[in-house]
Amino acid sequence: MRAFKRYLIAGLLIWAPLVITAWVVTLLVTTLEEILPESLSAKALFGIDIPGFRILIVLAVLILTGLFAANFLGRSLVERWEQLLGRIPLIRSIYKSVKQVGDTVLAPNGQAFRRAVLVQFPHAGSWTVALVTGTPSAAVAQHLEGEHISVYVPTTPNPTSGYFLVVPASQTIALDMTVDTALKYIVSMGVVAPPKTLEGA
Incomplete structure:
Protein backbone atom coordinates (compact mmCIF):
# COMPACT_ATOMS: atom_id res chain seq x y z
CA MET A 1 0.00 0.00 0.00
CA ARG A 2 2.88 2.39 0.81
CA ALA A 3 4.52 1.64 -2.54
CA PHE A 4 1.20 2.20 -4.33
CA LYS A 5 0.77 5.55 -2.60
CA ARG A 6 4.34 6.59 -3.39
CA TYR A 7 4.00 5.72 -7.07
CA LEU A 8 0.60 7.44 -7.25
CA ILE A 9 2.01 10.67 -5.82
CA ALA A 10 5.03 10.46 -8.12
CA GLY A 11 2.71 10.09 -11.11
CA LEU A 12 0.59 13.03 -9.97
CA LEU A 13 3.66 15.23 -9.58
CA ILE A 14 4.56 14.51 -13.20
CA TRP A 15 1.13 14.69 -14.83
CA ALA A 16 -0.63 17.38 -12.78
CA PRO A 17 1.60 20.29 -13.94
CA LEU A 18 1.38 19.09 -17.56
CA VAL A 19 -2.42 18.74 -17.49
CA ILE A 20 -2.94 22.08 -15.75
CA THR A 21 -0.55 23.84 -18.15
CA ALA A 22 -2.33 22.30 -21.15
CA TRP A 23 -5.70 23.34 -19.70
CA VAL A 24 -4.58 26.95 -19.15
CA VAL A 25 -3.06 27.21 -22.64
CA THR A 26 -6.19 25.65 -24.20
CA LEU A 27 -8.42 28.06 -22.28
CA LEU A 28 -6.30 31.03 -23.39
CA VAL A 29 -6.29 29.91 -27.03
CA THR A 30 -10.05 29.27 -27.00
CA THR A 31 -10.74 32.67 -25.44
CA LEU A 32 -8.61 34.49 -28.00
CA GLU A 33 -10.21 32.61 -30.89
CA GLU A 34 -13.71 33.43 -29.65
CA ILE A 35 -12.93 37.15 -29.91
CA LEU A 36 -13.21 36.96 -33.69
CA PRO A 37 -16.33 35.75 -35.52
CA GLU A 38 -16.46 32.45 -37.39
CA SER A 39 -16.42 34.36 -40.68
CA LEU A 40 -12.73 35.12 -40.07
CA SER A 41 -11.76 31.53 -39.34
CA ALA A 42 -9.43 29.64 -41.68
CA LYS A 43 -12.23 27.24 -42.59
CA ALA A 44 -14.52 30.07 -43.66
CA LEU A 45 -11.78 31.87 -45.59
CA PHE A 46 -9.79 29.00 -47.12
CA GLY A 47 -12.00 25.95 -46.64
CA ILE A 48 -9.53 24.23 -44.32
CA ASP A 49 -9.21 24.27 -40.54
CA ILE A 50 -5.92 25.80 -39.30
CA PRO A 51 -5.57 25.63 -35.48
CA GLY A 52 -4.60 28.99 -34.01
CA PHE A 53 -5.35 30.95 -37.20
CA ARG A 54 -7.63 33.43 -35.46
CA ILE A 55 -5.02 33.91 -32.71
CA LEU A 56 -2.56 35.03 -35.38
CA ILE A 57 -5.16 37.50 -36.64
CA VAL A 58 -5.65 38.89 -33.11
CA LEU A 59 -1.87 39.24 -32.65
CA ALA A 60 -1.55 40.93 -36.05
CA VAL A 61 -4.34 43.38 -35.19
CA LEU A 62 -2.68 44.20 -31.85
CA ILE A 63 0.72 44.80 -33.47
CA LEU A 64 -0.74 46.91 -36.30
CA THR A 65 -2.78 48.92 -33.78
CA GLY A 66 0.36 49.56 -31.75
CA LEU A 67 2.25 50.71 -34.83
CA PHE A 68 -0.63 52.96 -35.85
CA ALA A 69 -0.98 54.48 -32.37
CA ALA A 70 2.76 55.18 -32.22
CA ASN A 71 2.63 57.95 -34.85
CA PHE A 72 1.11 61.41 -34.60
CA LEU A 73 -2.01 60.67 -36.65
CA GLY A 74 -2.71 57.50 -34.71
CA ARG A 75 -2.35 59.25 -31.33
CA SER A 76 -4.73 61.98 -32.48
CA LEU A 77 -7.38 59.48 -33.53
CA VAL A 78 -6.99 57.52 -30.28
CA GLU A 79 -7.42 60.71 -28.26
CA ARG A 80 -10.58 61.58 -30.22
CA TRP A 81 -11.90 58.06 -29.68
CA GLU A 82 -11.26 58.31 -25.94
CA GLN A 83 -12.99 61.67 -25.81
CA LEU A 84 -16.01 60.13 -27.53
CA LEU A 85 -16.13 57.24 -25.05
CA GLY A 86 -15.74 59.74 -22.21
CA ARG A 87 -19.12 61.23 -23.08
CA ILE A 88 -21.03 57.97 -22.61
CA PRO A 89 -21.95 57.66 -18.89
CA LEU A 90 -21.67 53.90 -18.25
CA ILE A 91 -19.00 53.19 -20.86
CA ARG A 92 -16.91 56.11 -19.58
CA SER A 93 -16.54 54.65 -16.08
CA ILE A 94 -15.69 51.14 -17.25
CA TYR A 95 -13.27 52.26 -19.98
CA LYS A 96 -11.36 54.72 -17.80
CA SER A 97 -11.01 52.23 -14.96
CA VAL A 98 -9.71 49.46 -17.23
CA LYS A 99 -7.37 51.85 -19.05
CA GLN A 100 -5.90 53.21 -15.82
CA VAL A 101 -5.22 49.70 -14.56
CA GLY A 102 -3.67 48.70 -17.88
CA ASP A 103 -1.49 51.82 -18.05
CA THR A 104 -0.28 51.23 -14.48
CA VAL A 105 0.42 47.51 -14.76
CA LEU A 106 1.84 47.42 -18.30
CA ALA A 107 3.88 50.63 -18.20
CA PRO A 108 7.57 49.73 -18.71
CA ASN A 109 8.71 52.26 -16.10
CA GLY A 110 5.84 51.63 -13.70
CA GLN A 111 6.25 50.35 -10.16
CA ALA A 112 3.17 48.09 -10.02
CA PHE A 113 3.94 44.44 -9.29
CA ARG A 114 7.70 45.06 -9.47
CA ARG A 115 8.62 43.84 -5.97
CA ALA A 116 7.37 41.62 -3.17
CA VAL A 117 7.15 42.43 0.53
CA LEU A 118 6.00 40.86 3.77
CA VAL A 119 3.04 42.53 5.49
CA GLN A 120 1.14 41.74 8.64
CA PHE A 121 -2.20 40.30 7.51
CA PRO A 122 -4.95 39.52 8.48
CA HIS A 123 -3.86 40.68 11.97
CA ALA A 124 -0.76 41.88 13.77
CA GLY A 125 1.80 39.12 14.25
CA SER A 126 0.56 37.17 11.20
CA TRP A 127 2.65 37.71 8.07
CA THR A 128 1.94 37.12 4.41
CA GLY A 134 2.38 51.77 -5.84
CA THR A 135 1.61 54.59 -3.44
CA PRO A 136 -1.78 55.79 -2.16
CA SER A 137 -3.53 58.54 -4.07
CA ALA A 138 -3.50 62.07 -2.67
CA ALA A 139 -7.12 61.70 -1.53
CA VAL A 140 -6.10 58.74 0.64
CA ALA A 141 -2.59 59.85 1.66
CA GLN A 142 -3.85 63.09 3.21
CA HIS A 143 -5.60 61.05 5.92
CA LEU A 144 -2.51 58.99 6.76
CA GLU A 145 0.58 59.84 8.79
CA GLY A 146 3.98 58.87 7.47
CA GLU A 147 4.93 57.02 4.31
CA HIS A 148 2.48 54.37 3.12
CA ILE A 149 2.48 51.97 0.18
CA SER A 150 -0.31 50.18 -1.65
CA VAL A 151 -0.05 46.39 -1.80
CA TYR A 152 -2.00 43.50 -3.23
CA VAL A 153 -2.28 40.34 -1.12
CA PRO A 154 -3.02 37.36 -3.41
CA THR A 155 -5.03 34.44 -2.09
CA THR A 156 -3.93 30.79 -2.17
CA PRO A 157 -4.08 28.86 -4.45
CA ASN A 158 -5.80 31.35 -6.78
CA PRO A 159 -3.66 34.52 -6.93
CA THR A 160 -6.10 36.31 -9.26
CA SER A 161 -8.26 37.13 -6.24
CA GLY A 162 -6.98 38.85 -3.15
CA TYR A 163 -7.03 41.96 -0.99
CA PHE A 164 -5.93 45.55 -1.59
CA LEU A 165 -4.25 47.15 1.42
CA VAL A 166 -2.64 50.48 2.24
CA VAL A 167 0.05 49.84 4.86
CA PRO A 168 2.85 51.86 6.50
CA ALA A 169 6.09 51.35 4.58
CA SER A 170 7.97 50.99 7.88
CA GLN A 171 5.83 47.96 8.78
CA THR A 172 6.77 45.98 5.67
CA ILE A 173 9.79 43.79 4.98
CA ALA A 174 11.26 43.83 1.49
CA LEU A 175 11.82 40.35 0.08
CA ASP A 176 14.88 39.49 -1.98
CA MET A 177 12.85 37.58 -4.57
CA THR A 178 11.22 38.25 -7.90
CA VAL A 179 7.47 38.65 -8.29
CA ASP A 180 7.36 35.33 -10.17
CA THR A 181 9.07 33.57 -7.26
CA ALA A 182 6.68 35.20 -4.81
CA LEU A 183 3.66 34.04 -6.83
CA LYS A 184 5.05 30.49 -6.98
CA TYR A 185 5.47 30.58 -3.22
CA ILE A 186 1.88 31.76 -2.75
CA VAL A 187 0.29 29.36 -5.24
CA SER A 188 2.18 26.38 -3.80
CA MET A 189 0.99 27.30 -0.28
CA GLY A 190 4.59 27.64 0.82
CA VAL A 191 5.75 24.30 -0.57
CA VAL A 192 7.98 25.90 -3.23
CA ALA A 193 10.20 27.83 -0.83
CA PRO A 194 12.06 30.90 -2.11
CA PRO A 195 15.58 31.87 -0.97
CA LYS A 196 15.56 32.87 2.70
CA THR A 197 17.18 36.26 2.20
CA LEU A 198 15.37 39.25 3.67
CA GLU A 199 16.27 42.88 3.99
CA GLY A 200 14.40 45.54 5.96
CA ALA A 201 12.11 47.89 4.10
Whole structure:
Protein backbone atom coordinates (compact mmCIF):
# COMPACT_ATOMS: atom_id res chain seq x y z
CA MET A 1 0.00 0.00 0.00
CA ARG A 2 2.88 2.39 0.81
CA ALA A 3 4.52 1.64 -2.54
CA PHE A 4 1.20 2.20 -4.33
CA LYS A 5 0.77 5.55 -2.60
CA ARG A 6 4.34 6.59 -3.39
CA TYR A 7 4.00 5.72 -7.07
CA LEU A 8 0.60 7.44 -7.25
CA ILE A 9 2.01 10.67 -5.82
CA ALA A 10 5.03 10.46 -8.12
CA GLY A 11 2.71 10.09 -11.11
CA LEU A 12 0.59 13.03 -9.97
CA LEU A 13 3.66 15.23 -9.58
CA ILE A 14 4.56 14.51 -13.20
CA TRP A 15 1.13 14.69 -14.83
CA ALA A 16 -0.63 17.38 -12.78
CA PRO A 17 1.60 20.29 -13.94
CA LEU A 18 1.38 19.09 -17.56
CA VAL A 19 -2.42 18.74 -17.49
CA ILE A 20 -2.94 22.08 -15.75
CA THR A 21 -0.55 23.84 -18.15
CA ALA A 22 -2.33 22.30 -21.15
CA TRP A 23 -5.70 23.34 -19.70
CA VAL A 24 -4.58 26.95 -19.15
CA VAL A 25 -3.06 27.21 -22.64
CA THR A 26 -6.19 25.65 -24.20
CA LEU A 27 -8.42 28.06 -22.28
CA LEU A 28 -6.30 31.03 -23.39
CA VAL A 29 -6.29 29.91 -27.03
CA THR A 30 -10.05 29.27 -27.00
CA THR A 31 -10.74 32.67 -25.44
CA LEU A 32 -8.61 34.49 -28.00
CA GLU A 33 -10.21 32.61 -30.89
CA GLU A 34 -13.71 33.43 -29.65
CA ILE A 35 -12.93 37.15 -29.91
CA LEU A 36 -13.21 36.96 -33.69
CA PRO A 37 -16.33 35.75 -35.52
CA GLU A 38 -16.46 32.45 -37.39
CA SER A 39 -16.42 34.36 -40.68
CA LEU A 40 -12.73 35.12 -40.07
CA SER A 41 -11.76 31.53 -39.34
CA ALA A 42 -9.43 29.64 -41.68
CA LYS A 43 -12.23 27.24 -42.59
CA ALA A 44 -14.52 30.07 -43.66
CA LEU A 45 -11.78 31.87 -45.59
CA PHE A 46 -9.79 29.00 -47.12
CA GLY A 47 -12.00 25.95 -46.64
CA ILE A 48 -9.53 24.23 -44.32
CA ASP A 49 -9.21 24.27 -40.54
CA ILE A 50 -5.92 25.80 -39.30
CA PRO A 51 -5.57 25.63 -35.48
CA GLY A 52 -4.60 28.99 -34.01
CA PHE A 53 -5.35 30.95 -37.20
CA ARG A 54 -7.63 33.43 -35.46
CA ILE A 55 -5.02 33.91 -32.71
CA LEU A 56 -2.56 35.03 -35.38
CA ILE A 57 -5.16 37.50 -36.64
CA VAL A 58 -5.65 38.89 -33.11
CA LEU A 59 -1.87 39.24 -32.65
CA ALA A 60 -1.55 40.93 -36.05
CA VAL A 61 -4.34 43.38 -35.19
CA LEU A 62 -2.68 44.20 -31.85
CA ILE A 63 0.72 44.80 -33.47
CA LEU A 64 -0.74 46.91 -36.30
CA THR A 65 -2.78 48.92 -33.78
CA GLY A 66 0.36 49.56 -31.75
CA LEU A 67 2.25 50.71 -34.83
CA PHE A 68 -0.63 52.96 -35.85
CA ALA A 69 -0.98 54.48 -32.37
CA ALA A 70 2.76 55.18 -32.22
CA ASN A 71 2.63 57.95 -34.85
CA PHE A 72 1.11 61.41 -34.60
CA LEU A 73 -2.01 60.67 -36.65
CA GLY A 74 -2.71 57.50 -34.71
CA ARG A 75 -2.35 59.25 -31.33
CA SER A 76 -4.73 61.98 -32.48
CA LEU A 77 -7.38 59.48 -33.53
CA VAL A 78 -6.99 57.52 -30.28
CA GLU A 79 -7.42 60.71 -28.26
CA ARG A 80 -10.58 61.58 -30.22
CA TRP A 81 -11.90 58.06 -29.68
CA GLU A 82 -11.26 58.31 -25.94
CA GLN A 83 -12.99 61.67 -25.81
CA LEU A 84 -16.01 60.13 -27.53
CA LEU A 85 -16.13 57.24 -25.05
CA GLY A 86 -15.74 59.74 -22.21
CA ARG A 87 -19.12 61.23 -23.08
CA ILE A 88 -21.03 57.97 -22.61
CA PRO A 89 -21.95 57.66 -18.89
CA LEU A 90 -21.67 53.90 -18.25
CA ILE A 91 -19.00 53.19 -20.86
CA ARG A 92 -16.91 56.11 -19.58
CA SER A 93 -16.54 54.65 -16.08
CA ILE A 94 -15.69 51.14 -17.25
CA TYR A 95 -13.27 52.26 -19.98
CA LYS A 96 -11.36 54.72 -17.80
CA SER A 97 -11.01 52.23 -14.96
CA VAL A 98 -9.71 49.46 -17.23
CA LYS A 99 -7.37 51.85 -19.05
CA GLN A 100 -5.90 53.21 -15.82
CA VAL A 101 -5.22 49.70 -14.56
CA GLY A 102 -3.67 48.70 -17.88
CA ASP A 103 -1.49 51.82 -18.05
CA THR A 104 -0.28 51.23 -14.48
CA VAL A 105 0.42 47.51 -14.76
CA LEU A 106 1.84 47.42 -18.30
CA ALA A 107 3.88 50.63 -18.20
CA PRO A 108 7.57 49.73 -18.71
CA ASN A 109 8.71 52.26 -16.10
CA GLY A 110 5.84 51.63 -13.70
CA GLN A 111 6.25 50.35 -10.16
CA ALA A 112 3.17 48.09 -10.02
CA PHE A 113 3.94 44.44 -9.29
CA ARG A 114 7.70 45.06 -9.47
CA ARG A 115 8.62 43.84 -5.97
CA ALA A 116 7.37 41.62 -3.17
CA VAL A 117 7.15 42.43 0.53
CA LEU A 118 6.00 40.86 3.77
CA VAL A 119 3.04 42.53 5.49
CA GLN A 120 1.14 41.74 8.64
CA PHE A 121 -2.20 40.30 7.51
CA PRO A 122 -4.95 39.52 8.48
CA HIS A 123 -3.86 40.68 11.97
CA ALA A 124 -0.76 41.88 13.77
CA GLY A 125 1.80 39.12 14.25
CA SER A 126 0.56 37.17 11.20
CA TRP A 127 2.65 37.71 8.07
CA THR A 128 1.94 37.12 4.41
CA VAL A 129 3.53 37.86 1.03
CA ALA A 130 2.19 40.89 -0.83
CA LEU A 131 3.00 42.63 -4.11
CA VAL A 132 3.62 46.38 -4.14
CA THR A 133 1.26 48.20 -6.51
CA GLY A 134 2.38 51.77 -5.84
CA THR A 135 1.61 54.59 -3.44
CA PRO A 136 -1.78 55.79 -2.16
CA SER A 137 -3.53 58.54 -4.07
CA ALA A 138 -3.50 62.07 -2.67
CA ALA A 139 -7.12 61.70 -1.53
CA VAL A 140 -6.10 58.74 0.64
CA ALA A 141 -2.59 59.85 1.66
CA GLN A 142 -3.85 63.09 3.21
CA HIS A 143 -5.60 61.05 5.92
CA LEU A 144 -2.51 58.99 6.76
CA GLU A 145 0.58 59.84 8.79
CA GLY A 146 3.98 58.87 7.47
CA GLU A 147 4.93 57.02 4.31
CA HIS A 148 2.48 54.37 3.12
CA ILE A 149 2.48 51.97 0.18
CA SER A 150 -0.31 50.18 -1.65
CA VAL A 151 -0.05 46.39 -1.80
CA TYR A 152 -2.00 43.50 -3.23
CA VAL A 153 -2.28 40.34 -1.12
CA PRO A 154 -3.02 37.36 -3.41
CA THR A 155 -5.03 34.44 -2.09
CA THR A 156 -3.93 30.79 -2.17
CA PRO A 157 -4.08 28.86 -4.45
CA ASN A 158 -5.80 31.35 -6.78
CA PRO A 159 -3.66 34.52 -6.93
CA THR A 160 -6.10 36.31 -9.26
CA SER A 161 -8.26 37.13 -6.24
CA GLY A 162 -6.98 38.85 -3.15
CA TYR A 163 -7.03 41.96 -0.99
CA PHE A 164 -5.93 45.55 -1.59
CA LEU A 165 -4.25 47.15 1.42
CA VAL A 166 -2.64 50.48 2.24
CA VAL A 167 0.05 49.84 4.86
CA PRO A 168 2.85 51.86 6.50
CA ALA A 169 6.09 51.35 4.58
CA SER A 170 7.97 50.99 7.88
CA GLN A 171 5.83 47.96 8.78
CA THR A 172 6.77 45.98 5.67
CA ILE A 173 9.79 43.79 4.98
CA ALA A 174 11.26 43.83 1.49
CA LEU A 175 11.82 40.35 0.08
CA ASP A 176 14.88 39.49 -1.98
CA MET A 177 12.85 37.58 -4.57
CA THR A 178 11.22 38.25 -7.90
CA VAL A 179 7.47 38.65 -8.29
CA ASP A 180 7.36 35.33 -10.17
CA THR A 181 9.07 33.57 -7.26
CA ALA A 182 6.68 35.20 -4.81
CA LEU A 183 3.66 34.04 -6.83
CA LYS A 184 5.05 30.49 -6.98
CA TYR A 185 5.47 30.58 -3.22
CA ILE A 186 1.88 31.76 -2.75
CA VAL A 187 0.29 29.36 -5.24
CA SER A 188 2.18 26.38 -3.80
CA MET A 189 0.99 27.30 -0.28
CA GLY A 190 4.59 27.64 0.82
CA VAL A 191 5.75 24.30 -0.57
CA VAL A 192 7.98 25.90 -3.23
CA ALA A 193 10.20 27.83 -0.83
CA PRO A 194 12.06 30.90 -2.11
CA PRO A 195 15.58 31.87 -0.97
CA LYS A 196 15.56 32.87 2.70
CA THR A 197 17.18 36.26 2.20
CA LEU A 198 15.37 39.25 3.67
CA GLU A 199 16.27 42.88 3.99
CA GLY A 200 14.40 45.54 5.96
CA ALA A 201 12.11 47.89 4.10
